[in-house]
Amino acid sequence: MKKFFSNWMQSLIAGVAVIGVLGTAYASFVGLPENFTFSTTTNTVANSGSTTTYLAPQELNIAVYRTPTCGCCKGWVEHIKENGFQVTDIVKPESEIQTIRQKYNLPSDLTSCHTSEIAGYLVEGHTPVADVKRLIAQKPDIAGISVPGMPIGTPGMEIGERKQSFDVFAFQKNGQTRVFNSYKF
Known part of the structure; x- marks a missing residue:
């Protein structure tokens, strides 16, 4: 044997x-x-913090607007802090957060539970860090990016090993949208 x-x-x-x-x-x-390098259009959330692009520390300043009762928003804030972002965590009523979304003309079907501003862009919902870093590194001509709703397995929405596939959408002020990145599980 x-x-x-x-x-x-x-x-x-x-x-x-x-x-x-x-x-x-x-x-x-x-x-x-x-x-x-192989295409990164399909990722896993576990590797979403990695990026090959260097970003200066001042580029990683982000303001997060959330309601006082949202626990998953706190989870997302921890996710981005762990990945090098300097966070200004701002607790506001939903009506004031909606005003920020309107400033960027976020389509209503792309909303989530919290909103962030970074480098002149809006970042909505449980968006993985890699997509936020890609946004500020590439500086595309868009208003922002969004993970609509609250998909299970996104940063801050972890529930054990469960994961839902989801898309990160880019949106323009005129309402046009496109897929910015996809996560398939």
Whole structure:
């Protein structure tokens, strides 16, 4: 039995090595760019804090507006603090938060439980950190981004291992929207 296990392990290691060599040869053959990275349009929330773009500390100042009774909003605030953001946590009545959303012309179907302002953009709801960092690094010509509703598994909405797929939407002041990023589970 010991010899069988040893031979099996050697075969496994050899197989992994062959796959690595073949994969590298294939990538060279099809001519992938030198600094090729796979698409990040589908992510997991667990890796959402990582980004390769350097952002200066002053770019990570964010104002979060939430109602006093929202516990999941506190969870999102902790998520962004853990990922390097300097947070001004502002507790306001819902009517005052709605006024901030109107300033950016956030479509009503994109609303969530809390609103944030950063670098001239509105960030609505349980948006992963990677998307917020991408927004302020790329500086697209939009009014902001949003994760509408409160999908289970988004930052601040963790419930054990349960996760719902969700989209992060970009929106313009004229009401046009598009998908900014997608998370599939």
